[in-house]
Amino acid sequence: MSTVDPALELDTGKPRLSVKEPAVRYDQQGETPETERLREAMRHFAKDFHYGAAVHMDSCIHCGNCAAACHFYVTTGEAKYTPIWKVEVFKQAYQREAGPFALFYRLFNLKPAVSVARLREWQELIYDSCTMCGRCTNACPMGIDIAALVGQARHAMFKAGLVPHELWAVAEKAEREGSPLGATPKVFQERVEWMADEHEVDIPMDKDAADVLLTMSSIEIMKYPESIAATAKVMKAAGYSYTFRSDGYEATNFGLLSGNVDWQRDMSMKLINAAIACRAKYLILPECGHAYSAMRWQGANMYGKPLPFKVRHITEFIAEQIQNGRLKVKKAGGTATFHDPCQLVRRGGAIEAPRVVMNALGLDLHEMDNSKGRNWCCGGGGGVITIHRADDLRYKTFQIKMKQVDETGAEKLIMACSNCRQTFDDGQAHFRWDRTAESLLELVADNLEQ
Template identity: 65%
Template sequence: MTDTDTQFPLELNQPRLSIQKPEPRYDKQGEMADAERLDRAMRGFVKDFGATAALYMESCVHCGQCAEVCQYYVQTGDPRYTPIWKLEPFKQAYKRETGPFAPFFRLFNLKRRVTVQELEDWQDLIYDSCTQCGRCTMVCPMGIDIASLVGLARHGMAAAGLVPHELWATVERANREGSPLGATPAVLKDRIAWLEDEHGVEIPLDRERADVLMTISSIEVMKYPQSIVALARIMKRMGASWTFRSDGYEATNFSMFAGDQQGQREASLKLIEAAIAVGAKTLILPECGHAYQALRWQGANLYGKPLPFRVVQVAEYLAEGIRQGKLQLQPVQNSATFHDPCQIVRRGGVSEAPREVLRALGMELREMDAHGAYNWCCGGGGGVVTIHRADPLRYKTYQIKMQQVEDTGAEMLVSTCSNCRQTFDDGQAHFHWDKTAQSLLELVADHLVTEQE
């Protein structure tokens, strides 16, 4: 999109949300020699080279179609941002260590060993400039799941202590405190007490038995607390038996994006065990894209067996309530466009439910040029929004989304992901844009038909 640079000039020197950015750097975790770091990375890579990954590694025909749908390549024209190229060190390790011709490659040194310096430089490609949105996966003619391969590559990087500082610090805090943003059980309890008093709603916490376990994103607790009030109002109207649990409420799982498999598993097990303890038939995930990916599609694998309850994203639950006649909504007299969160829609398949809710609100839906599974990413996913040095490039790719929204002419921008919402808020502040992303959940809560009606 060549015209967006003119319409939305990129202001590289403007601090994000008035926070001074640190100097760019390639960070390392842990004290270890380069040889050990490299060995850990290679062992991490090899561990993930199963049959599926091997098939992907051998299947690329270098057609370049993935480049044309990657926001980083489209906005820069830089071939190193071609999605499949981002996996080159991973592929080199496969060819040399475990591929069918690995002994041949090693004997004649046809694939030299990856160096620690290359891995440090590689951070820019698999962390800073990849949101794991999965658009590349959608168009690959060979069916290569490039986004998943990036996730596998991050496992080896995390094992070697080669994760961008801000993302790793977020993961460490989550492992230490139970929440990446400091929304500890004590903070959650205090926040719930305040919201109950302020808004006159009941928000159950730590009930011994409930049919529904509600989870929350720390972004909602700390930045968008109105979403908790919205949940309470909707659950009351639904007549549901539900609760939050202080031993399993945090749905945010940044360990997944960092490549910290153990941290990802522990975060998911907290939710799983809390749901089992309370006897929940349903676990509802909040407006958080990667939370849906982590538990809905990876949770059972981490748990080691099928989950004894169903997992739904909150937009799916809202659509169910509307279908069952439990939620009657007042019409909204605005046109709207819907931003499809990548991890919920493209990677998770929840495309129709939010649109069903918007139709029930009587809104005129103005779809973006590419929408549903083909929508463009907001640019903050995959942990990218946490990495300060990635901001200039992230803002440049964000212009695609701005132009998409502007082209619809819609009065409202709606989504069902608080992480996307945070990225939109940041982009709005950076570009002095006049569009604010609205929460689908809060929109429903604000337009419930009153009992008198």
């Protein structure tokens, strides 16, 4: 019998689209022998292991709270999507090799040895069906950071060459070309010039000195380029000197999403070095949740010491400038609902900043059921939207968001993450849904007081 919550069943009045089981396809990189793949996975999982992770591994009381918090489990009722189960294969490796009773586990074979075949099976669980949104972490009564454990498991999977092909390909392209979607410095320069001309706003590039270094996500550059002009308009209105730099503009970090720490560090250091080069006081991150996680909370770790500048998401920055009186906006009016990006709000703690901005815009905010830190993920984060074999599963989970939004009755659907926006646009097209996601940044730029 299905364990899906009936309250999450959608009744949109539109034809329901059937959702197939995910195709069985396990990707791998290179021609590495099986024994070497396994050795690399276990070695790098052990390398990332620490006391806190060990405590988490041993703390699970099997209460099931994380399952009820996971959009993949709730919409399928399949036990394999229980969040804590997604790191079970690495828990077994820990218990056999590093735990306090490892000798007994091996002696009496209490846990089977991990095999490459098992790791391949786990690829879908670690990548396809986890956005690392952290809703399970918040629900755990033992405080287990399941999302972080999945991230550590991805490090080991990458080293073993067991990453979904599409995710590996965009991460490798970002390392090689500087952008996962082909937004090379030349392409970015062309986009900047286009937006500056079309919107009649000054968008400086490569200034030697500026208060603010601006960054963009590849999705914004290639799919939502108006974000470039909107960011410049906000900076000009707030009275800051600002610049983009061709040596550090791409904030998307697919090293983080794929599990390659070296690539994650390379992407982060480009931004850090660019900010230092122009003596920036602020490094402003774009409407991108994972870019926020990579730089705001992990940037100093990549740098090896405290960052010599402040890091802010563009929404945080706008809220601060509204509150200190440097930025004034007109009343847009109307009703709106806000999709809370997981990495910005739940994982990042920037809960009130977008609401400060929407309040200044005079919007009548209709909060979704389970809003703020408890909001449901869009289903496309963590690199999931890049993995084609995960599409059917992702569309099924997206129905939670459709139901949430429709129940608010709000006129506008607003968000502050371009990855979420892309997921919503894709879901809208797939389900022929009559809602369009709007950027909070662009709404601000359209309502600046002159």
